[in-house]
Amino acid sequence: MDLPSRQALEAFWMPFTANRQFKASPRLLARAEGMYYWSADGRRMLDAAAGLWCVNAGHNRREITEAVAQQLATLDYAPTFQMGHPLAFELANRLIEVTPGDLNRVFFVNSGSEAVDTALKIALAYHRVRDEASRQRLIGREKAYHGVGFGGTSVGGIVNNRKFFGPLLPGVDHLRHTLDHERNAFSRGLPEWGAHLADDLERLIALHDASTIAAVIVEPVQGSAGVILPPKGYLQRLREICDRHGILLIFDEVITGFGRLGASFAAQYFDVTPDIITAAKGLTNGAVPMGAVFVRQRIYDAFMQGPENAIELFHGYTYSAHPVACAAARAALDIYQRDGLLTRAASLEKEWEQAVHSLRDAPHVIDIRNIGLIGAIELQPRPNAPTARAYEAFTRCFERGVLVRVTGDTIALSPPLIIEREQIDEIIATLGEVLRTLE
Ligand SMILES: Cc1ncc(COP(=O)(O)O)c(C=O)c1O
Numbered sequence: 001m002d003l004p005s006r007q008a009l010e011a012f013w014m015p016f017t018a019n020r021q022f023k024a025s026p027r028l029l030a031r032a033e034g035m036y037y038w039s040a041d042g043r044r045m046l047d048a049a050a051g052l053w054c055v056n057a058g059h060n061r062r063e064i065t066e067a068v069a070q071q072l073a074t075l076d077y078a079p080t081f082q083m084g085h086p087l088a089f090e091l092a093n094r095l096i097e098v099t100p101g102d103l104n105r106v107f108f109v110n111s112g113s114e115a116v117d118t119a120l121k122i123a124l125a126y127h128r129v130r131d132e133a134s135r136q137r138l139i140g141r142e143k144a145y146h147g148v149g150f151g152g153t154s155v156g157g158i159v160n161n162r163k164f165f166g167p168l169l170p171g172v173d174h175l176r177h178t179l180d181h182e183r184n185a186f187s188r189g190l191p192e193w194g195a196h197l198a199d200d201l202e203r204l205i206a207l208h209d210a211s212t213i214a215a216v217i218v219e220p221v222q223g224s225a226g227v228i229l230p231p232k233g234y235l236q237r238l239r240e241i242c243d244r245h246g247i248l249l250i251f252d253e254v255i256t257g258f259g260r261l262g263a264s265f266a267a268q269y270f271d272v273t274p275d276i277i278t279a280a281k282g283l284t285n286g287a288v289p290m291g292a293v294f295v296r297q298r299i300y301d302a303f304m305q306g307p308e309n310a311i312e313l314f315h316g317y318t319y320s321a322h323p324v325a326c327a328a329a330r331a332a333l334d335i336y337q338r339d340g341l342l343t344r345a346a347s348l349e350k351e352w353e354q355a356v357h358s359l360r361d362a363p364h365v366i367d368i369r370n371i372g373l374i375g376a377i378e379l380q381p382r383p384n385a386p387t388a389r390a391y392e393a394f395t396r397c398f399e400r401g402v403l404v405r406v407t408g409d410t411i412a413l414s415p416p417l418i419i420e421r422e423q424i425d426e427i428i429a430t431l432g433e434v435l436r437t438l439e
Pocket residue numbers: 110111112113114116145146147148219223224252253254255280281
């Protein structure tokens with residue numbers, strides 16, 4: 001494949017990218033299959049990141065490609081405002097087979113960011129339709145990532161994602177994050193210490209009063225800030241406090257949904273049922289943009305009051321339940337269920353944990369975290385150059401044929417759920433080698 005000139009790379013303003021650095025030395029992916037990408041210069045790369053946490057069943061699954069092609073040739077587009085198409089209803093019914101509890105109503109969107117903003121709007125509107133309109137505050141958490149909409153940015157807790165964009169939504173507050181190196185470094189699986197950090201919600205309730213709080217949103221496992229795990233019992237405690245105070249609990253499962261932890265959703269893994277779940281990414285195996293918001297039936301029912309000809313929720317997207325996305329999602333779900341991928345991470349979790357923690361004594365490593373098929377190797381930041389060491393680890397892994405993701409000074413691993421033992425070994429061997437080359 002002919003590589004583009006530097007000039008030809010200028011027009012595309014790349015997201016979350018150091019554009020000038022990248023364009024001076026681009027990394028271009030040209031095709032993919034199963035566990036692998038091939039770079040534009042023809043090198044095979046083992047994908048240890050499932051693209052961007054989304055290609056759970058591995059790349060270029062024939063069933064998804066065919067379903068998409070057939071759908072495009074049959075019904076390329078159909079609105080879902082005041083009309084519908086059968087596949088949208090079928091997909092919703094299929095999805096609620098794998099959602100926890102009575103989260104059996106589905107609102108379709110096109111991305112994780114849209115799912116989050118939709119969930120926050122549903123939470124606010126829910127209280128209003130129940131005559132509790134004073135519940136307008138939203139509670140997020142430090143170090144959270146909930147996408148890039150104004151709602152998600154507001155409840156998010158990563159400073160660079162927030163500081164450029166003004167005051168954001170009013171009435172938002174944040175729980176403390178749960179990362180504690182001193183007490184929990186190198187925990188295998190969930191850290192023992194820190195369930196009481198959930199009591200921070202009681203502090204915010206004491207400050208604002210529960211009657212002003214609509215919802216709390218958390219990622220059950222924080223991904224983008226470097227894989228931060230909930231201490232044992234933390235999510236249960238958050239659930240109890242929300243219940244006690246009539247506050248909705250939203251789990252942002254954009255990365256944990258569809259098998260990442262060895263259950264369909266983190267809610268089942270932790271045995272904590274939230275009121276609303278946001279999902280995207282693995283929903284279509286990354287093949288077509290799509291997201292979804294799952295709500296408990298009582299939330300949906302609260303809106304289904306008043307005259308039947310009244311629109312109940314003034315919200316939606318041109319591409320909500322796009323037929324092509326629905327076809328991709330149904331085909332992805334077929335694969336996940338047929339091949340047992342929603343639970344496969346559970347059978348790999350122990351050997352994955354063992355493998356990731358074998359890097360404990362590698363140079364620069366200050367913490368290792370793992371859960372399901374997620375791993376994080378945190379490096380000591382270089383003095384006066386935070387993130388530089390991990391970024392170098394990323395580029396060197398790329399040169400050696402392994403695609404990892406870095407965030408801050410953490411290397412995050414989240415391979416497709418079809419990974420085999422030898423591929424786990426290859427990822428760990430390459431990382432070990434790369435860490436030994438780093439200054
Ligand atoms: C937890 C979480 N929420 C929301 C998002 C945003 O999703 P998207 O990039 O599809 O808008 C992400 C993306 O990584 C995520 O990890």
